[in-house]
Amino acid sequence: MITKSPLSLTAYTLVNALGQGCEAVFTALQQGRSGLRRCDFEPAELDTWIGRVDGVEDYPVPKALAEYDCRNNRLAEMGLNQDGFRQQVEASIKRYGAHRVGLFLGTSTSGIAETEVAYRYRLSDDASLPSDYRFSTTHNPYALSDFCCRSLGLTGPATVVSTACSSSAKVFAAAYRHIQAGFCDAAVVGGVDSLCLSTLYGFNSLDLLSSEPCRPWDQQRAGISIGEGAGFVLLEPHTEGSSELALLGYGESSDGYHMSTPHPQGRGAVLAMQRALQSAGLSPQQVDYLNLHGTATAANDSAEDMAVSMLFGSELMCSSTKGWTGHTLGAAGITEAIICCLALERDFVPATLNLEQPDPAFNTQVLRESKNRTIQTALSNSFGFGGNNCSLVFGRIS
Amino acid sequence: MISASLYSVAVCTPGMVGWEAAKAVLRGDEPWADQPLPPLKIEMLAANERRRLTPTIKLALYTAQEALRASGLEGEDISAVFASSNGDLDVADRICSALTEEARPVSPTQFHNSVHNAPAGYWSIATGSQEPSSSISAGDVSFSAGLLEAMSQVEVEQEMVMLACYDSLPPFPLSEVESITTPFAVALLLGPLQKGLSKLALQNREYEQVATTMACPALEQIRLANPAARSLPLLESLAMGRTQSLLLPSVNGGCLALDLDYVD
Numbered sequence: 001m002i003t004k005s006p007l008s009l010t011a012y013t014l015v016n017a018l019g020q021g022c023e024a025v026f027t028a029l030q031q032g033r034s035g036l037r038r039c040d041f042e043p044a045e046l047d048t049w050i051g052r053v054d055g056v057e058d059y060p061v062p063k064a065l066a067e068y069d070c071r072n073n074r075l076a077e078m079g080l081n082q083d084g085f086r087q088q089v090e091a092s093i094k095r096y097g098a099h100r101v102g103l104f105l106g107t108s109t110s111g112i113a114e115t116e117v118a119y120r121y122r123l124s125d126d127a128s129l130p131s132d133y134r135f136s137t138t139h140n141p142y143a144l145s146d147f148c149c150r151s152l153g154l155t156g157p158a159t160v161v162s163t164a165c166s167s168s169a170k171v172f173a174a175a176y177r178h179i180q181a182g183f184c185d186a187a188v189v190g191g192v193d194s195l196c197l198s199t200l201y202g203f204n205s206l207d208l209l210s211s212e213p214c215r216p217w218d219q220q221r222a223g224i225s226i227g228e229g230a231g232f233v234l235l236e237p238h239t240e241g242s243s244e245l246a247l248l249g250y251g252e253s254s255d256g257y258h259m260s261t262p263h264p265q266g267r268g269a270v271l272a273m274q275r276a277l278q279s280a281g282l283s284p285q286q287v288d289y290l291n292l293h294g295t296a297t298a299a300n301d302s303a304e305d306m307a308v309s310m311l312f313g314s315e316l317m318c319s320s321t322k323g324w325t326g327h328t329l330g331a332a333g334i335t336e337a338i339i340c341c342l343a344l345e346r347d348f349v350p351a352t353l354n355l356e357q358p359d360p361a362f363n364t365q366v367l368r369e370s371k372n373r374t375i376q377t378a379l380s381n382s383f384g385f386g387g388n389n390c391s392l393v394f395g396r397i398s
Numbered sequence: 399m400i401s402a403s404l405y406s407v408a409v410c411t412p413g414m415v416g417w418e419a420a421k422a423v424l425r426g427d428e429p430w431a432d433q434p435l436p437p438l439k440i441e442m443l444a445a446n447e448r449r450r451l452t453p454t455i456k457l458a459l460y461t462a463q464e465a466l467r468a469s470g471l472e473g474e475d476i477s478a479v480f481a482s483s484n485g486d487l488d489v490a491d492r493i494c495s496a497l498t499e500e501a502r503p504v505s506p507t508q509f510h511n512s513v514h515n516a517p518a519g520y521w522s523i524a525t526g527s528q529e530p531s532s533s534i535s536a537g538d539v540s541f542s543a544g545l546l547e548a549m550s551q552v553e554v555e556q557e558m559v560m561l562a563c564y565d566s567l568p569p570f571p572l573s574e575v576e577s578i579t580t581p582f583a584v585a586l587l588l589g590p591l592q593k594g595l596s597k598l599a600l601q602n603r604e605y606e607q608v609a610t611t612m613a614c615p616a617l618e619q620i621r622l623a624n625p626a627a628r629s630l631p632l633l634e635s636l637a638m639g640r641t642q643s644l645l646l647p648s649v650n651g652g653c654l655a656l657d658l659d660y661v662d
Binding site: 112115122126133177178252254260 | 399400450483484485490493494495496497498502503504505506508509510511512513514515516518519520522523525526527528529530531532533534535536537540543546547549550551553554555570571572574575576600602603605648649650651652
């Protein structure tokens with residue numbers, strides 16, 4: 001059980017359509033201000049809404065890392081520079097040594113936007129890509145962790161987890177195992193995904209893009225709003241005097257059902273939540289808040305509702321925060337993990353935005369208004385294409 | 399140190415399709431010959447799913463399927479780690495090409511195959527497994543990162559893990575900006591320690607060390623031609639039936655120290 005050796009969250013930070021850093025994001029949540037806007041991501045021409053981060057286009061990466069320059073790594077760098085996160089990582093390097101701090105990040109598309117642009121500038125199908133195009137430092141999935149290791153000066157074990165929309169939830173499990181196995185003493189976990197045409201037109205091809213701001217759990221829900229975001233957490237073994245906020249448990253599972261549709265009764269989702277509770281040593285009654293995957297597709301919300309109500313009945317306080325940030329895909333796990341941490345530390349549970357008429361077939365209690373409420377434990381769900389599920393439990397170590 | 403028992407192994411690369419063929423080459427009984435890959439049959443999947451597979455997904459699934467077959471076990475209770483540097487660049491090429499057209503007609507099948515965890519998704523559909531699967535990348539050193547992730551799962555979660563590490567040949571024009579020059583996949587079925595099986599132990603990560611290479615120039619060339627082929631020194635020791643300590647190239651300039659305790 002993970003509760004025998006819980007990991008403290010020493011520092012955390014996030015950037016998304018709500019703003020840069022925890023204060024900006026939390027202020028938007030308190031003020032009820034969504035980050036979604038009509039799609040203005042050029043050259044996309046789609047009738048949809050997106051959660052775009054202002055200023056990514058001009059955000060500089062360190063000069064020494066110029067070859068890694070791309071939208072995804074700019075967003076990563078922007079994230080690393082918020083909330084004093086970089087300084088906290090520097091302090092952990094002093095404590096453990098740069099080679100003893102691991103780095104585990106999630107992304108679904110890394111810097112594929114660079115390849116999209118390079119293909120646009122080819123003159124013909126048999127032409128080479130432009131000479132300034134770089135693949136391994138932008139498009140390759142590992143480019144993200146490679147860049148972040150270099151930006152932070154980390155030389156410990158590192159990897160990228162890329163399991164679609166559960167990527168940056170699963171990094172907590174990977175980090176926990178690497179620490180338990182003795183390959184590092186602490187770890188940076190997180191995720192970064194940035195807007196690109198591949199996901200916008202890809203989800204469009206599956207008819208999963210909403211033409212209005214996404215409406216999780218609503219009877220009229222009509223698909224997702226794609227967002228972008230970055231989030232990072234510094235995990236360290238809990239010792240006296242370290243942060244009380246902790247990763248209490250994780251649960252991973254597969255649907256074994258379909259590539260892009262969740263199991264209709266959410267059987268993999270149930271298993272992921274059960275395993276998370278088991279590893280945290282908690283009963284369902286001991287969970288105070290659930291941040292839903294809640295993408296606002298017909299299939300996800302229906303399957304997740306069944307899974308959640310099967311385990312928790314209809315009493316648990318739930319919300320989906322996709323209406324605030326958009327679905328940040330490979331960064332959704334970390335974004336919502338950190339929203340759970342903000343809820344735990346600031347006694348504030350965010351509502352489900354854009355929810356007007358809850359689906360009458362649903363049983364879960366989904367918050368339509370944010371609440372000032374002290375909570376002790378929060379569960380976060382992340383489910384991805386390929387039937388890849390991960391649930392995380394956060395709470396306090398007293 | 400963490401350790402695991404090795405239940406079975408499978409290899410798929412030109413000139414070494416299947417563990418028996420690979421063993422003969424790695425022992426030096428047969429010279430390596432550059433033969434194109436035969437069509438890879440994915441018998442574990444139903445026909446309607448099989449139709450959607452790309453060459454990269456087939457390469458990964460075929461190799462995992464062969465390792466599972468060699469173990470004689472059912473896949474239902476087995477977790478999976480799929481490790482690949484690039485994922486599916488044929489799919490990325492098709493999507494990026496479609497995005498240059500007027501209406502940007504991305505195919506739905508291409509899109510759901512574009513996720514890095516597509517092979518893992520098909521694997522869980524094929525085996526009916528609800529056990530966790532992870533899909534990772536660590537660039538050129540994806541094999542050692544996959545091995546560390548898989549063995550830490552065995553150690554910490556006490557479960558059986560199928561590790562499949564693969565990269566296929568990138569299509570033009572991405573082939574011009576990528577260093578992979580041969581397709582290669584390896585699958586290892588790992589589990590908690592069990593008497594009578596070979597044992598793998600990962601010691602730690604070491605710096606300022608040189609990774610173990612292949613003595614045979616043709617095989618050393620393959621080792622460098624694909625991230626998954628960084629597994630060749632381990633495969634050679636297994637083929638020779640040798641107990642040996644190896645250094646695998648790892649992230650951030652380190653090496654992963656691997657001890658193989660061979661049991662016939």
